[in-house]
Amino acid sequence: MKEKRLGFATRMGAIAATVGSAVGLGNIWRFPYQAGENGGGAYILVYLICVVLLGIPIMMSEFIIGSSTHKSMKGAVQQLTPGSPFKIFAYVGVLGALLICGYYCVVCGWVIEYLWASASGTLLGHSPEEYDTIFKTFVSSPDRCLLWTLLFLVLNFLVLSRGIKNGIERLSNVMMPLLFLLLIVFCVNSLLLPDSDDGMDFLFNIDFYELGWKGVVDAMGQAFMSLSLGVTCLITYSSYFKEDTRLMRDAVTISALDTLVAILAGIVIFPAVFSFDMQPNAGPDLIFNTLPTIFQQMPGGIVWAVAFFVLLFFASITSTISLSEIPVTFLIDEYKMSRGKAIAITAVLMTVISVLSALSFSTLSDVKLFDKNIFDFLDYVGPNFFMLLGGLVTAIYVGWVLKKDVIHKQLTNGGKHKSRFVQPYIIFCLRYIAPVAIVIIFLYYTGVLKYLDLF
Numbered sequence: 001m002k003e004k005r006l007g008f009a010t011r012m013g014a015i016a017a018t019v020g021s022a023v024g025l026g027n028i029w030r031f032p033y034q035a036g037e038n039g040g041g042a043y044i045l046v047y048l049i050c051v052v053l054l055g056i057p058i059m060m061s062e063f064i065i066g067s068s069t070h071k072s073m074k075g076a077v078q079q080l081t082p083g084s085p086f087k088i089f090a091y092v093g094v095l096g097a098l099l100i101c102g103y104y105c106v107v108c109g110w111v112i113e114y115l116w117a118s119a120s121g122t123l124l125g126h127s128p129e130e131y132d133t134i135f136k137t138f139v140s141s142p143d144r145c146l147l148w149t150l151l152f153l154v155l156n157f158l159v160l161s162r163g164i165k166n167g168i169e170r171l172s173n174v175m176m177p178l179l180f181l182l183l184i185v186f187c188v189n190s191l192l193l194p195d196s197d198d199g200m201d202f203l204f205n206i207d208f209y210e211l212g213w214k215g216v217v218d219a220m221g222q223a224f225m226s227l228s229l230g231v232t233c234l235i236t237y238s239s240y241f242k243e244d245t246r247l248m249r250d251a252v253t254i255s256a257l258d259t260l261v262a263i264l265a266g267i268v269i270f271p272a273v274f275s276f277d278m279q280p281n282a283g284p285d286l287i288f289n290t291l292p293t294i295f296q297q298m299p300g301g302i303v304w305a306v307a308f309f310v311l312l313f314f315a316s317i318t319s320t321i322s323l324s325e326i327p328v329t330f331l332i333d334e335y336k337m338s339r340g341k342a343i344a345i346t347a348v349l350m351t352v353i354s355v356l357s358a359l360s361f362s363t364l365s366d367v368k369l370f371d372k373n374i375f376d377f378l379d380y381v382g383p384n385f386f387m388l389l390g391g392l393v394t395a396i397y398v399g400w401v402l403k404k405d406v407i408h409k410q411l412t413n414g415g416k417h418k419s420r421f422v423q424p425y426i427i428f429c430l431r432y433i434a435p436v437a438i439v440i441i442f443l444y445y446t447g448v449l450k451y452l453d454l455f
């Protein structure tokens with residue numbers, strides 16, 4: 001007998017889980033430092049344009065594939081277009097998810113270390129230079145990095161083992177509202193700091209001179225990362241959506257909430273950075289070095305530090321569960337495995353990759369792939385190769401290959417609602433804008449454009 005495929009129980013739960021996937025280190029760690037490096041306001045403006053022209057259409061393309069079939073990528077493509085070679089990209093998605101999760105969990109391990117250090121009172125009370133040393137010493141100590149990464153993985157798979165409704169949906173229903181609440185408290189606090197206007201100016205003043213082409217390409221890549229696009233994550237989640245889900249409305253809600261969190265994270269960080277005379281362009285170390293320096297100068301610093309790393313923990317675990325669910329659902333759908341077995345296999349694979357990347361600043365620092373250590377390599381190929389390739393493939397598949405009536409049925413819930421403007425907008429973006437943009441990012445990252453002297 002065919003087992004019934006159980007999905008999200010409520011619309012709110014499905015949205016909370018998908019926002020949970022989207023809101024992650026990408027919003028709170030990556031977006032602020034990228035905005036900081038690329039001049040602030042102009043970067044944010046380009047980012048918003050990317051969300052509208054690339055993000056929402058590609059999110060919709062994934063939703064259409066998943067929710068029309070209630071299957072993950074491979075089965076979905078087989079059902080929608082029998083015999084189509086596009087199904088092989090399901091493997092690209094699964095592999096991409098494993099690799100991305102492999103380095104993402106290491107950063108989540110850093111978050112737990114900083115949470116622990118804040119709570120035990122050892123984080124605060126150092127000079128800015130010392131924070132730099134503390135961070136470098138920590139990432140190059142194999143045992144502590146491994147310990148926290150493994151602990152994080154255990155928590156991650158415990159949630160997954162409880163299933164879509166009782167694990168993912170329940171956790172997201174609790175964590176996402178708390179995350180918003182915490183963020184708002186942080187924002188208010190930041191805005192009340194002396195000279196917070198300078199930070200707001202930096203964040204919202206539009207200065208294209210600082211942006212450059214690198215900033216434009218970074219913003220496009222960031223939209224992919226932040227909205228969880230390209231590695232079939234949203235196909236997987238939407239395969240568990242309820243039948244009557246209004247995809248476009250939910251895609252807009254999810255993208256808007258995700259963008260709001262990124263901007264709120266900027267409002268938390270930059271006014272504080274300027275108020276305490278720090279540099280906004282500290283790069284990836286921004287939250288691990290700059291923020292502790294700021295927290296310790298604030299009254300009740302320990303509480304702020306703990307709350308911040310708790311917030312970051314919530315954001316990250318709801319993202320890693322979505323990444324891990326990709327291989328899990330794939331194994332269940334394609335090999336008819338029990339959920340337990342699929343989780344066990346995924347856990348082993350993910351642990352191996354995470355351990356390798358956790359050790360890549362210490363024991364394995366000499367192992368180089370294309371001149372990068374394992375962590376940096378995964379951080380490079382995940383977003384720059386797997387997400388982009390996957391995004392390109394889903395855009396082409398839904399824009400050019402899939403029958404219009406499948407798309408129409410999904411957009412109108414079988415004719416119940418109108419979609420006069422939505423369908424042409426989605427199709428136009430998927431057919432023309434997304435492929436051109438993705439090819440440009442691709443050429444940029446691979447250095448071809450530089451070689452041709454175009455950027």
Ligand code: TRP
Nearest residue numbers: 022024025026225226228233319
């Ligand atoms: N969107 C998450 C972030 O911003 C990361 C993430 C979760 C992701 N699931 C994904 C990225 C699937 C790409 C694909 O941190």
